[in-house]
Amino acid sequence: MEFCPTCSNLLQYEMRNPARFFCRCCPYVSPIERKVKIKRKVQLVKKEATPIAVGEKNVGAVTDASCPKCHHGKASFHQAQTRSADEPMTIFYKCMNESCGHNWKED
Structure with a gap:
């Protein structure tokens, strides 16, 4: 143009x-x-990635959700807007059972 x-x-x-x-x-x-x-000419510089979470720490809030895999009663969660603004947010869960660690989502 x-x-x-x-x-x-x-x-x-x-x-x-x-x-x-x-x-x-x-x-x-x-x-x-x-x-x-x-x-x-624009010289591109490769940037180093910044980690969002360090290690296996659960950085989300904790709730009494039941894991569909191991039925453990505690899970950490966070919410994100994955669809249009008029749709509800998606909730992402991670099982707090250290031997399970299953991830699931609820639309």
Whole structure:
């Protein structure tokens, strides 16, 4: 997409010989060259990932939910909006039984 440098409107493409961009609001015209120019190179820097949770700690709140796998009576949970804003939040659970650790969700 190219924009007019004088009035900032979107330039229109016109297929002529040579092809050109033109502005519908002002007399600006820009010919299109056949060679592709790289205007600038941006060097991307790889960032180190930041851990959200460290180790096996349960960082969510604890509730009396029953695990569907081992039927343990305690689970940690957190909520997230996974669908549109007019839908209810999804609740993600993790069993507090150290030998189980089962994850499940409730929509």
